[in-house]
Amino acid sequence: MQPRNMSMSGVVDLAAVKAAGEAKAKAEQARAEAARQAGQGGGSGPAAGAVPPSALVIDVDEAAFERDVLQLSAEVPVVLDFWAEWCEPCKQLSPLLERLTVQANGRLVLAKVDVDANQMLMQQFGIQGIPAVFAVVAGQVLPLFQGVAPEQQIRETLAQLIQVAEERFGIIGIEVDPNAEAVATDAAEAEVPAGPYDALLEAAVVALDAGDLGGAVQAYKNVLADDPTNSEAKLGLAQAELLARVQHMNPQAVRAAAAENPRDPAAQIAAADLDLVGGHVEDAFGRLVDTVRVTFGEERDSVRLRLLEMFEVIGADDPRVTAARTALARVLF
Incomplete structure (x- = not known):
């Protein structure tokens, strides 16, 4: 055949x-x-x-x-x-x-x-x-x-x-442990040494607590420059960048612009950021999925990428992310 x-x-x-x-x-x-x-x-x-x-x-x-x-x-x-x-x-x-x-x-x-x-x-x-x-x-x-x-x-x-x-x-696969099939030992009970990026990750958290969003973003980026798959740094960076984006927004103006321009990717992305920060996760996801549906080319891609960043903020295990991924797949194909 x-x-x-x-x-x-x-x-x-x-x-x-x-x-x-x-x-x-x-x-x-x-x-x-x-x-x-x-x-x-x-x-x-x-x-x-x-x-x-x-x-x-x-x-x-x-x-x-x-x-x-x-x-x-x-x-x-x-x-x-x-x-x-x-x-x-x-x-x-x-x-x-x-x-x-x-x-x-x-x-x-x-x-x-x-x-x-x-x-x-x-x-x-x-x-x-x-x-x-x-x-x-x-x-x-x-x-x-x-x-x-x-x-x-x-x-x-x-x-x-x-x-x-x-x-x-935004699906990156599952973690594989090549030693998982070996005979178990007492190593799991041993003290775990500090990871190579613990200091940078701690610095990022301290910066976030102090309101230094730029410092937190840079600290997370420093980790990802050496270890692009570091899940803690990816999550932290997504959260820090979200907070930095909404820090100086005028919520009333942003939402008015989104209502007046339902096909404007920039307006919808800004409103979705506010939705997410305000805890309206499904509203944020739904807004961007709807925007992907009515946009094309580079504009559509910019909205899709922001939606994937939001998935990082909420976490891959959240059922709302699973539902939004399915909805995104339907409008893309």
Whole structure:
């Protein structure tokens, strides 16, 4: 079977499979339970928090599809490998996908679907032949390719998938602990030494408490310059920059401008910042999703990026972020 074009366009709504807007807290609870069961000899899905490399490749069925694919896709892109034991091309492709997934180090999860045991999923995805490979990001399906393709082509497709997840949805994957499968030791009880960035992070907090927003922003940026994935610094920077933006705003003027110019990205972004600072999280998210819907090009991108920054402020685990990511996906595609 010849591989089809590996295009990242053509997102398919998964409503026919299952609604993807479930709260992420529910996903965390379900996977935590799965992890507990796995520790007792059952369960296959990734657990909450850091996972061993082996947990990046899972077998999934219709019963667990919502938990192990839809809900998980709010945290990490999930690649679906539809295969069967009798399929010779599948035996070539599946090991390659497994190896590339592990090499991605938590930026992908591979979910293997045996079509013989999951005929309903095969029908819902409209699969005419196997192997067939899809991806799910923030509850949305991306058809990747069908048949066996060269390794380099698959590498490029997966890299593009990771880029789409990060840039459009702010999904950066899950933490992988390469030592998680080793025999447990008493090291966890030892005193934890200070991290390399503790002093800078503490300086940022002190600056925030003192109202020195510029100093806090710079301190967080100093950490991220050396460690771009530092989650504490990313969260702190997003919060400090938000406070700095609204510090000198005139709320009445900002809201009046937003009401008079519903298609003006700058006006809507400023009003959304005020919404967020005031604790109106869903209003802020909804305002920017609506603005993405009616804007194009660079203007749309500026609104999308601000929305992703707001996700950092609230935190990826918040169910309102999960819902907003799903809404954003719908208007983008």
